[in-house]
Amino acid sequence: MRTKRHVWLGLLAIVLFAVFFLVPFAFIFFTAAKTQTEAGELQFSLPTTWALLENFGEALRARDYMLIIAFINSTILTVASITILVVLASMVAYVAQRRQSRWSGVVSFLVLCGLIIPPAVVPTVWVLQSLGLFKTLPGLIFIEVAFGMAFCILLFRAFIATIPRDLDEAAIIDGAGPMRLFFKVIFPLLRSVMVTVIIVQSVAIFNDFANPLYFLPGDENATVQLTVFNFKSQFTTQYNLLFADILLITIPPLLLFLFLNKRIVEGMTAGAVKG
Amino acid sequence: MSTEVKAPEAVRPAVSAPVQPAQKKKKSPYPYWFYLPAAVIFGVFFVVPTFSSFFFSLTRWDLSTWEFIGLDNFIQFFQEPALITGLRNTLIYAVITCTLKVVLGMLLALLLTSQILARGFLRSVVFFPVLVSTIGVGLTFQVLMDPPNGLINQALGVIGIEGPAWLVDPKTALLSVALTDVWQGVGLATVIFIAGIVSIPREYFEAAASDGASAFQRFWRIVLPLSRPAISTVIILALIGGLRSFDLIWAMTRGGPGFTSDVIASVIYKQYQAGFYGLSTAGNVVLFLLVTAIVFPLFRFLTRREVNL
Numbered sequence: 366m367r368t369k370r371h372v373w374l375g376l377l378a379i380v381l382f383a384v385f386f387l388v389p390f391a392f393i394f395f396t397a398a399k400t401q402t403e404a405g406e407l408q409f410s411l412p413t414t415w416a417l418l419e420n421f422g423e424a425l426r427a428r429d430y431m432l433i434i435a436f437i438n439s440t441i442l443t444v445a446s447i448t449i450l451v452v453l454a455s456m457v458a459y460v461a462q463r464r465q466s467r468w469s470g471v472v473s474f475l476v477l478c479g480l481i482i483p484p485a486v487v488p489t490v491w492v493l494q495s496l497g498l499f500k501t502l503p504g505l506i507f508i509e510v511a512f513g514m515a516f517c518i519l520l521f522r523a524f525i526a527t528i529p530r531d532l533d534e535a536a537i538i539d540g541a542g543p544m545r546l547f548f549k550v551i552f553p554l555l556r557s558v559m560v561t562v563i564i565v566q567s568v569a570i571f572n573d574f575a576n577p578l579y580f581l582p583g584d585e586n587a588t589v590q591l592t593v594f595n596f597k598s599q600f601t602t603q604y605n606l607l608f609a610d611i612l613l614i615t616i617p618p619l620l621l622f623l624f625l626n627k628r629i630v631e632g633m634t635a636g637a638v639k640g
Numbered sequence: 641m642s643t644e645v646k647a648p649e650a651v652r653p654a655v656s657a658p659v660q661p662a663q664k665k666k667k668s669p670y671p672y673w674f675y676l677p678a679a680v681i682f683g684v685f686f687v688v689p690t691f692s693s694f695f696f697s698l699t700r701w702d703l704s705t706w707e708f709i710g711l712d713n714f715i716q717f718f719q720e721p722a723l724i725t726g727l728r729n730t731l732i733y734a735v736i737t738c739t740l741k742v743v744l745g746m747l748l749a750l751l752l753t754s755q756i757l758a759r760g761f762l763r764s765v766v767f768f769p770v771l772v773s774t775i776g777v778g779l780t781f782q783v784l785m786d787p788p789n790g791l792i793n794q795a796l797g798v799i800g801i802e803g804p805a806w807l808v809d810p811k812t813a814l815l816s817v818a819l820t821d822v823w824q825g826v827g828l829a830t831v832i833f834i835a836g837i838v839s840i841p842r843e844y845f846e847a848a849a850s851d852g853a854s855a856f857q858r859f860w861r862i863v864l865p866l867s868r869p870a871i872s873t874v875i876i877l878a879l880i881g882g883l884r885s886f887d888l889i890w891a892m893t894r895g896g897p898g899f900t901s902d903v904i905a906s907v908i909y910k911q912y913q914a915g916f917y918g919l920s921t922a923g924n925v926v927l928f929l930l931v932t933a934i935v936f937p938l939f940r941f942l943t944r945r946e947v948n949l
Contacts, residue, residue, distance in 0.1 A: 371754075371755055371756065371757070372757060374756065375756045375757025375758065376757065378751060378756060378757070378762060379757065379758055379761075379762065382762050382765050382766065383765075385823070386765045386766060386768070386769065386823075387765060388791070389777075389780055389781070389784060389823075390768075392780065392783075392784065392791065393776070393780055396783075406789065407783055407786055407789040407790060407791075408789070408791075409791040409794075449681075453677050453678040453681070454678065456674040456675075456677070456678065457674065457675055457678045457679075459670070459674065460670045460671070460672065460674040460675060461675075463669075463670045464668060464670035464672075468672065468675070472675070475682065475687075477939075479682070479686065480880070481880060481931060481932065481935050481936070481939075482690060482928060482931065482932065483883075483884045483905075483924070483927050483928060483931055484686060484689065484690070485689045485690050485692070485693035485921060485924040485925075485928070486908055486909070486912060486920065486921075486924055487693075487696065487701075487703075487912055487917045487920050487921045487924070488688075488689035488690075488692045488693045488696055488921060488924075489685065489689040490703070490912075491689070491692070491696075491703055492684060492685065492688055492689055492692075493685075494703060496684075507681055507684075507685050508685055510681050510685075511681050511682050511684075511685035511686045512685075512686065514678060514681070514682050514686075518678075533669060537669050541669075542669075543667075543668075543669050543670065543671045543674075546669055547674070568771050572771075572772075572773045572774060574773070574774060574775050574887045574890075574891075575886050575887055575905075578909075579909075579912075589773075590773055590775050593775055593776065593779060597779065604783070607779065608780075611773070611776040611779065611780065614773055614776060615772050615773060615776055618771040618772060618773075619768075619771075621771070622764075622768055622771050626764055626767070629767075629771070630763075630767060630831045630835075633770075633828060633831060633832070634831055634832050634834075634835040
């Protein structure tokens with residue numbers, strides 16, 4: 366009796382979830398595969414003629430291969446920012462956790478500020494401009510590092526607290542200096558939290574829209590999130606190409622999700638339960 | 641008076657001087673310079689802009705020259721109806737999205753921690769939109785919410801309901817964006833709640849079951865109080881996200897129709913585009929004050945209550 370009710374409840378849940386959460390994705394896929402006139406009708410239906418690959422091709426070629434350039438830019442941005450973030454944030458977290466002093470308190474406070482305070486837009490433009498970094502990829506990399514730092518330090522610090530200090534002491538007795546102690550002994554042990562940091566931050570940076578919009582304007586510098594507006598104008602929107610573009614920029618997070626779903630959930634809920 | 645105060649200062653270095661060499665010899669294995677590279681980047685690109693925003697919000701500014709004009713930008717901000725609307729909308733948006741994410745997220749988490757078919761699959765389905773580009777989600781729902789042709793109103797038409805005009809109607813535009821935000825973000829709230837519920841020791845539920853507690857009592861007396869840290873996290877994350885929200889509104893309405901769905905973040909961008917840098921920065925300061933005035937006390941309150949439990 367009870368199990369039977371559960372089965373029905375389960376089936377109902379699956380159907381409802383599919384309608385609410387999967388239909389929008391099916392809509393993206395179907396529309397991306399339609400011809401321009403059919404896509405313009407905005408209907409949720411199977412395409413009468415499948416033109417998915419043609420649409421992909423056209424979306425990639427549009428405006429002198431802007432989407433391909435944007436993929437390259439976004440990849441450089443994501444990889445560079447995350448490399449810097451992982452190294453610098455783990456260094457901070459390590460010293461803040463191991464050497465308790467008033468500086469640890471300062472770090473905690475700044476982390477809280479970094480998580481809560483909305484960045485000031487125009488003053489950041491001003492700083493970038495005075496450093497000659499405005500409208501440059503390195504400038505945006507620094508921005509992503511600065512804005513992502515707080516979250517990364519938080520995750521690293523919680524993890525480093527679980528590594529026994531005996532390890533440090535053994536290495537120190539063996540004559541390891543601070544650099545060797547950290548990079549040869551501690552850093553390799555951070556692998557599991559590092560995977561979490563990398564996944565969560567790469568999704569955030571790859572999907573970032575506002576920061577590239579502000580700090581890296583210009584077609585030749587476009588990142589992927591800005592390319593979707595290529596196919597959308599006030600008067601004529603090429604819906605098939607718009608959704609082909611959306612589909613293409615959804616593929617990297619989809620791949621991450623398919624292979625590393627557990628890790629992502631782990632990372633995003635880390636610390637939430639302990640408070 | 642002054643000599644008395646100075647005396648200990650003069651003595652202190654003399655006393656501590658012989659100690660210092662000894663300390664220097666035993667260098668800490670955790671050097672402070674590890675802070676340095678991160679501190680420089682965080683300081684230059686986050687702390688400096690944040691502090692200077694307070695100054696530049698009081699100026700008329702073109703990035704190279706500035707003219708001090710006192711509180712004029714703030715006065716203008718609070719006098720122009722478009723900007724006031726932005727402030728009010730920000731609060732409405734944050735409250736709606738936060739409330740719905742907490743309530744729906746908790747319901748979904750309860751469902752997805754019960755013995756249900758395809759539990760893992762359903763968890764993944766709910767969570768996936770979190771990872772998708774917000775711009776992509778916004779543009780997709782803009783099409784789905786198209787009043788005559790969109791899927792949502794056609795589906796409502798099938799069951800005999802005439803759907804609203806969603807993004808086109810000034811009355812429902814902001815709400816439509818907020819609902820899309822909930823659709824995309826509820827998965828994160830759900831997985832956090834699931835993590836909280838799963839961490840509750842089984843014995844509590846067994847004890848409740850042997851005492852004959854109803855499902856509602858189990859929820860009210862066990863799940864709710866014991867997943868409090870998770871609830872605090874979701875409330876704070878959702879509020880911060882809601883108050884700062886920009887991407888989705890920009891993708892779906894650009895603050896329109898008119899300025900009926902503008903929020904502070906979109907006002908900041910519009911003023912920046914129009915070249916009113918001082919006014920834009922004043923918007924940033926207003927947003928800063930709003931976020932800190934709401935989130936910091938709430939953070940204190942929620943974490944303090946946890947300690948008392």
